Amino acid sequence: MVRPAVAIEFDEIGLTFTSASAAPTVALEAVSCRFEAGQVTAIIGPSGCGKTTLLQIARGFLQPTRGRLQFVEPTERRLADRPPMATVWQAFNLFPWLTVLDNVAFGLDLAGVPRAERNARARRAIAAVDLAGFEDRYPRQLSGGMRQRVGLARALVMEPEVLLLDEPFGALDAQTRLILQEQLARLVETSGTTAILVTHSIEEAILLADVILVMTARPGRVAARIEVDLPRPRSVATTHDPGFAVLFDRIYGLLRDEVMRSMVSGEGG
Amino acid sequence: MRRPPRLEEDTAALPPPEPARSRRSPLDDPRVLGWGSIALVLIVWELAARLSAVSPLYLPRPSQIVAALVAMFASGGLALDLGITLWRIFAGFAIALVFGVLLGLWIATSFRARAVADMFIAALYPLPKVTLIPLLIIWLGTGGPFMLTISFLGAIFPVVINTVLGVSQCDPGLVLAARDLGATPRQIMRRVLLPSAIPSIFAGVRLGLGVSIILVVAAEMVVGKTGLGARLYLAGQILETEQVFAVLLVLAALGIIVTKVQDAIDVALGKWRAE
Numbered sequence: 001m002v003r004p005a006v007a008i009e010f011d012e013i014g015l016t017f018t019s020a021s022a023a024p025t026v027a028l029e030a031v032s033c034r035f036e037a038g039q040v041t042a043i044i045g046p047s048g049c050g051k052t053t054l055l056q057i058a059r060g061f062l063q064p065t066r067g068r069l070q071f072v073e074p075t076e077r078r079l080a081d082r083p084p085m086a087t088v089w090q091a092f093n094l095f096p097w098l099t100v101l102d103n104v105a106f107g108l109d110l111a112g113v114p115r116a117e118r119n120a121r122a123r124r125a126i127a128a129v130d131l132a133g134f135e136d137r138y139p140r141q142l143s144g145g146m147r148q149r150v151g152l153a154r155a156l157v158m159e160p161e162v163l164l165l166d167e168p169f170g171a172l173d174a175q176t177r178l179i180l181q182e183q184l185a186r187l188v189e190t191s192g193t194t195a196i197l198v199t200h201s202i203e204e205a206i207l208l209a210d211v212i213l214v215m216t217a218r219p220g221r222v223a224a225r226i227e228v229d230l231p232r233p234r235s236v237a238t239t240h241d242p243g244f245a246v247l248f249d250r251i252y253g254l255l256r257d258e259v260m261r262s263m264v265s266g267e268g269g
Numbered sequence: 270m271r272r273p274p275r276l277e278e279d280t281a282a283l284p285p286p287e288p289a290r291s292r293r294s295p296l297d298d299p300r301v302l303g304w305g306s307i308a309l310v311l312i313v314w315e316l317a318a319r320l321s322a323v324s325p326l327y328l329p330r331p332s333q334i335v336a337a338l339v340a341m342f343a344s345g346g347l348a349l350d351l352g353i354t355l356w357r358i359f360a361g362f363a364i365a366l367v368f369g370v371l372l373g374l375w376i377a378t379s380f381r382a383r384a385v386a387d388m389f390i391a392a393l394y395p396l397p398k399v400t401l402i403p404l405l406i407i408w409l410g411t412g413g414p415f416m417l418t419i420s421f422l423g424a425i426f427p428v429v430i431n432t433v434l435g436v437s438q439c440d441p442g443l444v445l446a447a448r449d450l451g452a453t454p455r456q457i458m459r460r461v462l463l464p465s466a467i468p469s470i471f472a473g474v475r476l477g478l479g480v481s482i483i484l485v486v487a488a489e490m491v492v493g494k495t496g497l498g499a500r501l502y503l504a505g506q507i508l509e510t511e512q513v514f515a516v517l518l519v520l521a522a523l524g525i526i527v528t529k530v531q532d533a534i535d536v537a538l539g540k541w542r543a544e
Contacts, residue, residue: 059449086449093446097464097541107450110460138541158450 006071006083006161008035008058008194013067014219015053027053029219030067035162037074040188040195042205044251045215045223046259051198054220055164058196059085083162083194086155090167092147094139094154100126101135104154125157126150128187145176149183156187163188163195170200181207182235189232202251206244207234214254217262224254329511337511338518347500351519354485354496357413361420362481369425369477370470373432374458377466383433394426398480399487411492416485423484424477431473435466467538475531482527486520 010033017025028050035041035058043051056062057069060082071080086107094103101122102109108118126135129149139147148168155163168184169177185208188195199205205212206228214224230243238244295301311331317323318330325333341347376386401422409415439462447461489498497516504512 061445061448087446089442089446091442093440093442095443095446095461095464097467106447106460110447110451110453110456140541154450 005037005073005075006080006194007037007074008162008196009068009070009072010034010054010057011068011070013054013057013064013069015050015057015062016065026219028057028064029221031220031222032067033213033222033225035194035196036211037194038192039210040197040208042197042199042209042212043215044199044202044205044212044255045220046217046255046262047200048218048262049215049258050218050220051215052166055087055166055196055198058162059087059164084158084160085162085164086158086160087164087166088148088151088155088168090170092139092144092151092171094147094150096139099136099138100131100142100150103139103150104157106154107158121157122153125153128156129153129183143176144172145180148172148180152180152184152187156191161194163191163193165195165197165199167198167200169204177201177204178236184208185232185234202248202255203239205251206230206247207238212247212251214251215258217258223258226251326508326510329514333511334514334518337509338515341500341512341515347515347519350495350497350500351523354489354498355523357416357489357496358420358478358481358485361417361422361485362424362478364417365421365424365428365477365481366474368421369428369473370432370463373429373466373470374436374463376429377433377436378458378462386429386433390426390430394430398422398484402488402491406492415492416488419484419488420481423480423482424474427473427476427480428470429473431469431476432466435469436462438469439465471531471535471538478527478531482523 010031012030012032013028014026014030015028017027019025031050031054033041043054045051053062057064071082072078073080095106098106101119104125105118105122108121113121123132123135126132129152131146131149131153134142134146139150142150148171151168165184169180172180181204188208195208197205197208209228212226212228213222214226215221216223226247228247230238230241230247314328315331318325318328329337338347372386376382398419402419405415405418409418443461443465444457447457452460485496486498486501489496490502491498493499493502497520501513501516501520504510504516
């Protein structure tokens with residue numbers, strides 16, 4: 001796999017939704033941050049702080065109303081094109097009328113990859129998320145955790161340079177979540193892809209990320225940038241590491257203030 | 270595009286009620302009940318007609334009707350009339366299906382098309398289509414084009430309306446996921462919006478085909494020299510009551526076949542919705 005070489009830079013990015021009937025909503029005020037190539041960056045913050053909005057801006061699905069989004073090749077010190085990206089969604093967003101195999105092969109099919117090759121690649125991706133044998137099932141026949149593994153395979157099969165994870169385990173129960181976090185940590189480590197993870201879970205952020213950005217309540221800004229220097233590979237055992245507790249407390253302290261603030265201003269959720 | 274709130278995907282969808290393993294009596298079997306009640310009605314009818322003095326001119330016996338039916342098929346060209354009627358229904362319906370789905374996709378995805386179409390649909394949909402028969406005869410005469418048009422008009426509105434409905438109810442998350450995987454607007458339409466609308470389109474097909482059948486038979490009764498409707502009308506004119514019933518029987522059988530075929534297609538299309 002090609003090492004991703006492009007960093008994503010947010011320079012004073014803001015987004016204000018205007019509507020004819022209501023006062024404009026400031027989703028993001030002025031966010032400046034950098035997502036390093038090959039690293040996992042977690043974004044954590046209170047509900048409604050614009051975490052998902054930030055992800056959509058990086059993906060190019062939302063246009064910021066101020067500031068600049070840049071893709072930079074750090075070694076060459078020059079701007080690059082948007083690298084190939086793929087998203088894993090909180091609501092899975094699998095196509096219910098397609099089998100697991102066809103869901104995973106969907107993106108390759110759109111790109112015109114011949115059937116034999118796309119099916120072979122899809123089968124490898126399905127095996128990588130431990131779903132071999134379920135290729136012909138429909139999403140409805142799978143549990144939530146299995147559905148999200150299909151979602152993960154569907155994104156990874158595209159061999160993205162940037163993987164966008166939008167609260168990928170938010171809809172899952174606690175046990176499934178732990179297992180998938182470990183699996184994702186392993187997949188991301190081995191693929192070497194750049195990843196941006198939006199999450200509510202401090203634990204998830206520490207387990208998966210190299211860098212954690214803590215956001216303020218709406219309007220969203222980056223309140224703190226925290227490097228996670230715990231050794232890899234990480235697993236549930238990592239949560240017993242003294243370093244884990246220190247990081248957890250620090251992030252919790254920052255978040256608690258923000259959540260309280262958002263509750264007082266009536267925008268918490 | 271209208272985006273109604275969607276229910277969260279329910280992982281805990283209950284399985285359909287399990288049919289009871291052991292039945293207490295054959296009367297619990299819907300097939301037995303369905304066919305049995307029809308047989309019972311026929312028997313009572315046959316006996317009542319034989320035992321009472323009602324003239325067969327008013328109420329022929331089922332056995333006489335079956336005899337008339339066999340005779341009409343054997344020598345009376347009823348098979349040809351059936352074929353002609355089926356052709357008129359399905360040719361017009363097929364055009365309406367293709368055209369209606371394309372039009373529905375366009376209306377559902379274009380703000381302007383929708384604004385224009387809303388007015389036309391509001392004006393034309395509630396209009397009983399049989400009222401268009403006189404006008405269509407003035408324009409088209411009573412031949413093939415007229416029959417195709419009347420069948421087309423019967424099916425087009427339910428198909429368009431249900432296509433628009435189905436596309437509008439498509440989960441926006443699926444569209445986003447397809448965009449994320451690199452789909453062009455065309456690919457989104459063909460690979461996401463259309464398949465997600467298929468259950469709704471099929472509901473429209475059911476309604477539309479029903480209206481097409483009604484309209485074609487009604488039009489045949491008004492103008493036709495051939496077709497089941499014409500057969501029915503002519504038999505009534507000369508008081509051949511068994512023949513009237515025989516044609517009604519063919520129409521009823523057609524209704525059953527169409528409904529059952531649609532049920533089967535529904536099951537095949539709905540594989541991914543089950544469980």
